[in-house]
Amino acid sequence: MCLFGSVLREDFRPDSDIDILVSFQDSVSWGLLEFSRMKRELENLLGRKVDLLTKKSIEQSHNWIRQREILETAQVIYVAG
Known part of the structure; x- marks a missing residue:
């Protein structure tokens, strides 16, 4: 599970x-x-x-600008053991 977007920035x-x-x-x-x-x-x-997205949906997105922004800035907050 990762966070991305304004929650990680000062404009939140x-x-x-x-x-x-x-x-x-x-x-x-x-x-x-x-x-x-x-x-x-x-x-x-x-x-x-909450805006909940799957990594798979982002990886398959045709909007490469949004795809790159999300995948490059996302910060992991939880990994299932």
């Missing part, structure tokens, strides 16, 4: 959302329901809106 405001990038092992089975539940749980824990 009280009304800013928190941008989170997640990746899953290939052996992990998950779908839209689990993804939505994870987003909702993170929003409840953090008390803010």
Whole structure:
């Protein structure tokens, strides 16, 4: 799990959302329901809106500028053991 975007910069405001990038092992089975539940749980824990993205979706993005920005600035906050 990584953070990216304004949460890592000085322009983070009280009304800013928190941008989170997640990746899953290939052996992990998950779908839209689990993804939505994870987003909702993170929003409840953090008390803010969360923009939750998967690393795979960013890697497959055609917007290479956004892709590079996210992947180069993301900071790991949790790795499952």
